[in-house]
Amino acid sequence: MKKIWIYKRKRIKGWWVGWYESGKRKAKALPSKALAEHFRQIKYVQLNSDVFTGTVTVDWPQMRDEYVRSKKVAGSVEASIYEVALTLRHFERLIGRCNSKQITQNTIDKYILKRGKEVIRSTVNKDIRNLRALINWCRKNRYVNGEIEIKELKEDERPVISLSHTQIKKLLSTSKRYKTMWMRILLALGTGLRLRDIEIWRVPDIDFENSYVTTRSKKTRKSMGSRPVPVPIMAELKKYVCGLDAEQENIFNDNFSRYRWTQIRRKLKLYDFKFHDLRKTFGSVLAQNGVSTAVIQKLLEHSSSDLTNKVYTNVDPVLRHAVDQIPVGDWL
Numbered sequence: 001m002k003k004i005w006i007y008k009r010k011r012i013k014g015w016w017v018g019w020y021e022s023g024k025r026k027a028k029a030l031p032s033k034a035l036a037e038h039f040r041q042i043k044y045v046q047l048n049s050d051v052f053t054g055t056v057t058v059d060w061p062q063m064r065d066e067y068v069r070s071k072k073v074a075g076s077v078e079a080s081i082y083e084v085a086l087t088l089r090h091f092e093r094l095i096g097r098c099n100s101k102q103i104t105q106n107t108i109d110k111y112i113l114k115r116g117k118e119v120i121r122s123t124v125n126k127d128i129r130n131l132r133a134l135i136n137w138c139r140k141n142r143y144v145n146g147e148i149e150i151k152e153l154k155e156d157e158r159p160v161i162s163l164s165h166t167q168i169k170k171l172l173s174t175s176k177r178y179k180t181m182w183m184r185i186l187l188a189l190g191t192g193l194r195l196r197d198i199e200i201w202r203v204p205d206i207d208f209e210n211s212y213v214t215t216r217s218k219k220t221r222k223s224m225g226s227r228p229v230p231v232p233i234m235a236e237l238k239k240y241v242c243g244l245d246a247e248q249e250n251i252f253n254d255n256f257s258r259y260r261w262t263q264i265r266r267k268l269k270l271y272d273f274k275f276h277d278l279r280k281t282f283g284s285v286l287a288q289n290g291v292s293t294a295v296i297q298k299l300l301e302h303s304s305s306d307l308t309n310k311v312y313t314n315v316d317p318v319l320r321h322a323v324d325q326i327p328v329g330d331w332l
Contacts, residue, residue, distance in 0.1 A: 002047040006036045019043055056142050060097035064088050067137055087130040090115060100143040103135070108150055116153070125152045161277045162284040167268070175264050180252055183240050185278060190233040191215075192282035192300050195275050201251040208238050217301055227299075283308070 004019045015036035018027045030036040058066075068088075071081050094114045095107060108131060116124050128150055138144035163171065168189065175182040187198050197217055205214040211234040212226040229237070241251070256275075265273055279300070286296050297308040 002044075004040045004044045004047065006033070006040050017043065019047060021047065057099055057101045058143055059099045060092065063100055063138065063143060064092075066141075067134055070137065083126065084130050084133075087127045088134075090127065091131070100138060103138070103144055103148070105148050108135075108148060112153075121153045121155045125155065128152050161273060162281045163270075163273075163277075167270070168281070170268055171264070171270075174267055178257075178260055178264075179240070180254055181257065181260055181264070183237070184252070184256065186233055186236060188275065188278035189282055190230045191227065192279050194279060195256060199252060199256065202249050203241055203244070203251065204249070206234075206237065206241070208234060 002020065004017060006015055006017050008015055014029050014031050015033045016027050016029050017036050017040050018025065020026070028039060030039055068081065068085055071084055076084075091111055095111050098107060111131075112124065112128065115127055129152070132150045135144060135148050135150065171185060172182065175185050184195070184198055187193065187201075188195065191198075191213075193215060194217070197215060200216065201213070207213065207226070211229050211231050213229055215227050244251075261275060265271065283296055283300055286299070287293075293305050293308050297305050300308065302308050
C-alpha cells in the first residue's frame, strides 16, 4: 500500500499533500486542511488502484516478454510471433517503455496517429490487430483495467489482381519450359494454396486414385485431411511424379526461383503480379462460376467469411460477371 501524507511548511500558508510516484517525491499545496485531506483520499485511491480494482502494475519489459512467450506456448508460427514483436518494438520506439497502468486509450490513440504518419493504413491496421490482442491478454492477466476501444482504420478498396482465362493460358504456356515452375503454377491455380504450402507437398500425401491430397498450412497450422484436386491437374501431377527419383519423397527438390518467376512475368507484361495472386485467381474463378462463399472460405482455409468476401469477391471479373446478369438488352 502506497502512503499519502499531509503536512504544513514553516512560514508558508496552507497545507501540503505528499506522495511518491514512479520513484519521485511529489507534493501539492491546498488552502485548507480539509481540502488537503480530501485530496489525500483521492490520491490514495489512484496510487493504490491495483489493490481496489484487482489489477497488477508491471513494467514494459516484463509485460512484453511474457506476452511473446505466451504466443510461443500457444503454438503461434514464427512469422506471427515476428509480426507481434515488430509491433511492440514500434510501440516502444514511438511511445516509450510505459508500464501496464500507463496503457490507456490516449496512449493507444497517440501511437496510431504517429504510426499512421510513417506507413500505409493496411500496415497500421496490422499493428492495431496486434495491439488489440495484447490488450485482451493484459486484461485476462489483470495487467490492464478499464475499457480500451481499438478500431481499425478504413482502407481504400482496390480490385484484386486476378488473371483472365486468356492470361492463364499464356502463363502456363510461357512457363512450360521450366518443369518445376510450371507445376508450381498449375498447383497454385488448381488448389489455391500458398507457395510455401505447395513447397512442402510430399508424394505419400497424394491420393491419385481419388484425386485428393492431404495438405498442411505453415501459416495457420490448419490441416485439410483430404483436399480435392481437379482431375486434369492430378493427371499432370501423376506424370510429373513418375519422372522423379524413386527415393525422392518431396514433390520439389529445388528452391523456388524468384529470378525465373520475374522473367515469366515480364514476358507477359504482368509487372505487378505476384505468385500469391494465383491464389486470388483461384478464389475469383470459383466466385465467377457461382461457388458459394462458404465453400471458397473452406478451400482457402480462411478464418472468417468476411475476409473471403472482402478480398476474393472484389475482383474485376467477378464484378463484371455480376453486372452482366442485368437484362439490359431486354430493356432497350
